[in-house]
Amino acid sequence: xxxxxxxxxRFASPQxxxxxxxxxxxxxxxxxxxxxxxxxxxxxxxxxxDAQQGExxxxxxLHVPASWMSMFIYLVMxxxxxxxxxxxxxxxxxxxxALAPTGALFAFLSLWTGALWGKPMWxxxxxxxxxxxxxxxxxxxxxxxxxxxxxIDDPRRADKAGAILAxxxxxxxxxxxxxxxxxxxxxxxxxxxxxxxxxxxxxxxIGMLLCALACWMYAIxxxxxxxxxxxxxxxxxxEWVRExxxxxxKEQ
Amino acid sequence: MKTRHKRIALIIGGxxxxxxxxxxxxxxxxxxxxxxxxxxxxxxxxxxxxKSFRIGGLVKEGTIKREADGVTLRFVMTDTERxxxxxxxGILPDLFKEGKGAVAQGKLGEDGVFVASEVLAxxxxxxxxxxxxxxxxxxxxxxxxxxxxxxxxxxTVKQ
Amino acid sequence: xxxxxxxxFLAMGTHGIYVxxxxxxxxxxxxxxxxxxxxxQKSLVARLKRQFxxxxxxxxxxSQR
Numbered sequence: 001x002x003x004x005x006x007x008x009x010r011f012a013s014p015q016x017x018x019x020x021x022x023x024x025x026x027x028x029x030x031x032x033x034x035x036x037x038x039x040x041x042x043x044x045x046x047x048x049x050d051a052q053q054g055e056x057x058x059x060x061x062l063h064v065p066a067s068w069m070s071m072f073i074y075l076v077m078x079x080x081x082x083x084x085x086x087x088x089x090x091x092x093x094x095x096x097x098a099l100a101p102t103g104a105l106f107a108f109l110s111l112w113t114g115a116l117w118g119k120p121m122w123x124x125x126x127x128x129x130x131x132x133x134x135x136x137x138x139x140x141x142x143x144x145x146x147x148x149x150x151x152i153d154d155p156r157r158a159d160k161a162g163a164i165l166a167x168x169x170x171x172x173x174x175x176x177x178x179x180x181x182x183x184x185x186x187x188x189x190x191x192x193x194x195x196x197x198x199x200x201x202x203x204x205x206i207g208m209l210l211c212a213l214a215c216w217m218y219a220i221x222x223x224x225x226x227x228x229x230x231x232x233x234x235x236x237x238x239e240w241v242r243e244x245x246x247x248x249x250k251e252q
Numbered sequence: 253m254k255t256r257h258k259r260i261a262l263i264i265g266g267x268x269x270x271x272x273x274x275x276x277x278x279x280x281x282x283x284x285x286x287x288x289x290x291x292x293x294x295x296x297x298x299x300x301x302x303k304s305f306r307i308g309g310l311v312k313e314g315t316i317k318r319e320a321d322g323v324t325l326r327f328v329m330t331d332t333e334r335x336x337x338x339x340x341x342g343i344l345p346d347l348f349k350e351g352k353g354a355v356a357q358g359k360l361g362e363d364g365v366f367v368a369s370e371v372l373a374x375x376x377x378x379x380x381x382x383x384x385x386x387x388x389x390x391x392x393x394x395x396x397x398x399x400x401x402x403x404x405x406x407x408t409v410k411q
Numbered sequence: 412x413x414x415x416x417x418x419x420f421l422a423m424g425t426h427g428i429y430v431x432x433x434x435x436x437x438x439x440x441x442x443x444x445x446x447x448x449x450x451x452q453k454s455l456v457a458r459l460k461r462q463f464x465x466x467x468x469x470x471x472x473x474s475q476r
Contacts, residue, residue: 046413052376
């Protein structure tokens, strides 16, 4: 009997997911480019100036998507890590590992664009208020996750250790999100949230959401690229990797 | 020492450094959970005495003045209940304006004047073009005028 | 179109360096990450292929003996 028929989670197995991911990557790149060009066009060329902040507010079209992604990727990473811990799927640990560097990148970009926005508007690059500090902790969590995993040779044990760190760190996400509500911060409240109508002009909002979609597609494309490399590396002793790289065909 | 032991020592060392960094950041986090005090809180004695702290509120309209020395700036910060006089020498951010939010760090002097060493602007989460802000302001003014007119009419009717 | 001239667009009011500093770094890193990933994947594939070939020749020489 074909093994694949028994496998319920067909695409959860690396040998099935590897070619599928390869086919999906170009599509996510295309979507990311389309959304990105549209978002930057609206944000930087069409959207009007802001009454309070002048043109400097346009950093919002980068800052908010980067911040959203830094939080969202962490949740997805923790989800995969937890799934791996609970059910021992080979793929889930690899997904978590693949997402971490991209999450760290967005956390860094959130802090970077925030500093460049804070200097002219607030008058400072950095303050230790609850929002900024908790976002910095998020960056440390990503870096800690990556460092911990790379320090452990055995992938399965690395996955376990990373998963525990990732799951503990999830507490930080609601802290970041609600920090501006729970405590006094220099950082202003959310302009867009589920509970109230957005406090932005429509054109600005559309530009920001398009940029956020572009970052989302980018993150998926990049994570898929990285997970493919991780798959080959970790499963290099298996038969399917030989088949995939064409070694097997020549052999026979 | 075996390689495995070395590796374990490295991991433990790394985790210790990471833990220390997180502890330091959490410490900063905790001591800044109350990032600023409002003038009312300061009047109620909630702010730390004799230590540097931050006050936050609105810059009261028409109160920004330069002192005789030409460098020191004096203005009133308010949370609409209580006022507080702030003295400051230094650069102000672009968004520091009368009627807008600000956060000042410094010490409360004996004379009740808050001597600031740093002034930051705090803006709100609304983003809209100037025309929209103006339209909104006009609408509010019209609404206020209408309300006043209605109240005045009501009064005359009662009389 | 919101802008009257290209120089006005570059100036971003008075906040040109801040806006373009954000755009520049974000664009740079978001280009760099996939480029590094493609290079990493290529070098890994090349390494594994070399390894598999070496194993194959090793085996075939063994079987000839």
